[in-house]
Amino acid sequence: MNWKLLVFGSVCLLVLGEDAFVQGKRDARTLTFSRTARGHSRRRRDTWTGQTRFTACKTPLSPKDQEILLSHTHETGFHGDDGSSFTLTWVGDGTGVILVLSTLSALSDSFYEGGSTRLYRSDDYGKSFHDISHAINNTFIKKDFGISAGPGNPQQLILTANLPFTETLGGVILTSMDAGVTFRSVQLPFHPAQAIQFHYQDPKYLVVISIDDGLWFSQDFGNSWSEVHEGVHTFTWGSGITLFFSSSPKGTVEAARRGELILRRTQDFGQTFATIAKNIFSFGYIGGFLFTSVMEKLGSPRVIYVSSDQGDHFKKAQLPSATTEQFYSVLDGDEDMIFMHVDNPGDTYFGTIYTSDDRGILYSKSLERHLFGGEGKSDFTNVTSLRGVYLTNKLEEDGRIRSVISFDRGGQWRFLNKPENVDCPENSEKCNLHIHGEHSHFSGITPMLPLSEPTATGLVIAHGSVGDSISAARPDVYVSGDGGYTWWGTLRGPHHYSILDSGGLLVAVEAHRDRQISSIKFSTDEGQCWKTFNFTGHPIFLAGLASEPGTKTMNISIFGYRPDDDDQPMWVAVTIDFEHLLTRECGEQDYVNWLAHTDYDSDPETDGCLLGYKETFRRLKKLSACRNGRGYVVSRQQRPCLCTREDFMCDYGFYRHENSLECLPQPDFLNQTQDICLDGELEDLQTSGYRKIPSDKCEGGFSPLRRNNAFKKNCGKDSSPTSSNLHTEKSPGMLVLIVVCTCVGVIGLVITAALIITSRRINCRQRSPSYRFSALQLQEDDLYVNLESSPNGKTNGFQDQEDSDDDLIE
Secondary structure (H helix, E strand, O other): OEOOEEEEOOEEEEOOOOOOOOOOOOOOOEEEEEOOOOOOOOHHHHOOOOOOEOOOOEOOOOHHHHHHHHHOEEEEEEOOOOOOEEEEEEEOOOOOEEEEEEEOOOOOOOOOOOOEEEEEEEOOOOOOOEEOHHHHOOOOEOOOOOEEEOOOOOOOEEEEEOOOOOOOOOOEEEEEOOOOOOOEEEEOOOOEOOOOEEOOOOOOOEEEEEOOOOEEEEOOOOOOOEEEEOOEEEEEEOOOOOEEEEEOOOOOOOHHHHOOEEEEEEOOOOOOOEEEEEEEEEEEEEOOEEEEEEEOOOOOOEEEEEEOOOOOOOEEOEOOOEOOOOOEEEEEEOOOOEEEEEEOOOOOOEEEEEEEOOOOOEEEEEEEEEEEOOOOOEOOEEOOOOOOOEEEEEEOOOOOEEEEEEOOOOOOOEEEOOOOOOEOOOOOOOOEEEEOOHHHHHHOOOOOOOEOOOOOOOOEEEEEEEEOOOEOOOOEEEEEOOOOOOOEEEEOOOEEEEEEHHHOEEEEEEOOOOOOEOEEEEEOOOOOOEEEEEOOOOOEEEEEEEOOOOOOOOEEEEEEEEEOOOOOEEEEEEEEEHHHOOOOEOOHHHEEEEEOOOOOOOOOOOOOOEOOEEEEEEEEOOOOOOEOOOOOOOEEEEEEOEEOHHHEEEOOOEEEOOOOOOEEEOOOOOOOEEEEEEOOEEEEEEEOOEEEOOOOOOEEEOOOOEEEEEEEEEOOOOOOOOOOOOEEOOOHHHHHHHHHHHHHHHHHHHHHHHHHHHHHHHHHHOOOOOOOOOOOOOOOOOOOOOOOOOOOOOOEOOOOOOOOOOOOOO
């Protein structure tokens, strides 16, 4: 059954298959496992209905290996624990410490709702757990944001107590400096409305918003707190100790919805503030770029302003504007480039991906008809195991959803190759592999998102289907060892999976919602073949897998539950240590030099050239069954390449024709020379249609014309909305002096501006003061997605807002 977007009257539906699994994010330090209610579910939901045909390679496990693994399998039964969910948090890096918070769902009129029943601790990677509830005086801990772990290796930890805020003046936190061995109780002068956030480098700096919208700071790991601002909506850390936050003007109702928030900055923990933008809807910070969404005039569409200097100066991003029915979304970004999704007008549930220059200002069209559901989920995925690779899904005009991949940071997109060992469906006309992302995970089709890790070079594991488009039938698991160029059908049906030992070991467990499991599969050859190990004689209902973030470990924990002696569900954790099975340390003979992005049919001089250079990795041979170990470091060599058209993306006003590297002028651009307005000055952009991809390191070769000539003349309104608003709050006397000086300056500027505008009025009316974009194509098909909007709430960093921007999503 293929996905299609259907509409019935005014009700939009996305036709899918199964109920949702509850699963935490695999790349996070914190995972949440929940017990699924087990009624009289239809067993056919859990039967194989796939269209693809391939045979998974299985090899038997020898009795000796079975015995070795059994002797290093550790099972913990949490007897008498009736918690409905387990929240697991890894503390530190390489410490082996795990905290597990057991929570229950109480009656809605109880202040213990979502409270903790027990707290467990392990210091051996989950091989044993100890009930440490007494260490926190059996305090009830919040379910949603009860545990916060410090960044990196530090062993700082914060628990937030669940207290009735109507009966107490402030909340209580329990802090630990030794990874949960001991705790110290701290009375707060406020009630937290969210998880307490650590500074990303120094865990002694803490910040949080209270339930009455106060912004609170601590500079001594929570021992003392001070309120530094009122009416705060959301915040995020910037560079160093810079903190950005949006706040509502006093007495303003629904400031976020109306676009009347104030963006402020503090660089001294709230001693002074600078107002850096006004009348914003939302803001976000990623890759050193600060974004704001602004309505420049009352009732006008919103636009994006960008700052690359921590808010000192803003410039208008050259992107299509967005009405209140549309949104922006920052999909990914770093210090070189930003991926921005701009929603298409109307309830289409698709839009266009744009990629920025290295200033975050000039944007080029990268991918049209990019799928982005109404529930705020995007399938856009960064394949972290190989540079420049991104996966996502697009909505075709006939309503089908198809997967595309880019190997050059969005410069070109192509369909995924069909795996060699998988047959196409009989009625398939365009047979490709299609990958399930956030939409499928959110809808319960897959239990896991695509998985890749920087330490496992080229390795990608994902659920998918082969055919004309994504199928809503039960998917299979596919693996790629070269970053997505080629794929292999590896496991039939949905699985939970994990990468261990820097890619030297893969583990997977079948995902069933209506029957118990007792075995785990593992592979030492990147998923080409699998062995099965029966880890228990007492099957469990699977809740999920847990392994230490970073893929360095060789321990995997299987969490689930089974009926206890009193026939009540009992939580069970089974941890398997594979280090004793793969005892041999890898030697030089086990590694091979591998050229990334290689195409064996291409010119040897250019083979492997991507983003301007070749990259050769030292990686483990597939048939080497040995241990990389914790000390393994990815080794690579880089060599520059000559520039070609592949090192350039299309400049503003140009687009890349399908299956071509040539950049052609957009139909609505009459000339290749365009006047643009940046920072209040008119500039003439002279281009032959190409601009270098940010971070591309090619040398010589193809060198297209591209030059900006500034006229040094004003063009309309200054493109920085904050230049007149940036100020630091100081004493009243100083403010009076500033006001007087400002008035004199403004009078002079008005006179000067009037003369310039008069001299340029006729000429400027004939040209657009900023970039123009060709209209996104409107579709007449009655094909839409119906997916619930995610709930609105305070977040650290980007925030979803109803009828406003979604751009500030993490």
